[in-house]
Amino acid sequence: MQSLENIILYCLKQLNGERTIYSIYHLLNGKKSSQTIQDAHLYSLKRFFRIIEPFPRESFDLIIQRIHEKGWIRPNGDQQFLLTPLGVLHLKNHPLPCYLQGWEYHHLSNPFWERLSLLVQVTSNLVYQESRYIPIQKNKDTHLWIKVFVKKFKHSRDELGKMLFLELIDVFDSSPGINPDVMVYRLTGYRQIGLTTGQNAKMLNMEKLDNHIEFINIIHFFIQTIQVDSGRYPLLSSIFQGISKNDSLTISARKTWELLKKGFSIDEIVKLRHLKQSTIEDHLVEFALNIDDFSIETYVDKELQDKIMNLSFQLQTRQLKIIRNHLTQASYFQIRLVLAKYGELQWN
16 A cells, blocks of 8 residues: 555654644545644645545554554654654655645546546447447536537547547656556446446555555546646546536635625624634634635734744744743734744745
8 A cells, every 4th residue: 555655654744743643534534624724734735635535544544553563653642653764764765646636626536537437438439329328427417518518519429539539648648657547447438347446456456545546646637737738638628617616615614704804803703603713713724724815914913923933933843832832922823823824835
């Protein structure tokens, strides 16, 4: 389980003993909590957000146990670990999947694959003039999209097949570092049923979770490549039409944002929404992370912001308690807010 082990090792290196192992578990599962979102940004782990979903906790615990037994990590408190020199060396010699962009693309991965796999199946059967087959995807929105797509296509069936084939080959050829078999053997076509994740992993002699990660890596590579040069891939770029954009805010934070834009104070929002002040503060941290022009000076003056960031850098820590012990005039909320707004920029 090399890819997943390496990703977990990298996350542990970035966390540097400041979070428990389960912060990594929640990150990989894509838990949309304020803490997980802040950790993803602050520790530069956004690319791994929701790359495995669902991810059983038992499986995660077994991986932690295995890399501990290999001598790659050592305990550093309750449910906390640090990399050993052996773990650092292993991570250095085993590169991570290079195209993962979980935070940016997690909302696109499933819709993209559903549409691409159905497009390949429909096109393949059209070319062979076969009309009796069971669609590989069950999502009604995906079915509606393919019907509109085929109706709008003005060329022959053979031309559709040729264009799709050439575009797919072109994408794969643009990166020799990926293994097309991880995706290609999952595709269904004329009289050909695509493999499941488990079947594909077995065929390629891979662990199932590693196979899944490489699949997501390829999906994200496709998304990046097609979006950067949509004119080069007219068929594949049409897959993105009508897919809703990623709302980086949680639903609850979005409601708070609307009230804040109307001029309501934190205290007023607490009363209006019947929520704890700490919950509204969590929302403000989300705004600092995700909204570029959100100013935090209403809550933390510029002088205190500078003190918090300088202290964080001097102590080489993002732990709230350590910073608070050295800077008692700052509240935990103010420290979180400053780190959310500027922490990732300073540490990268």
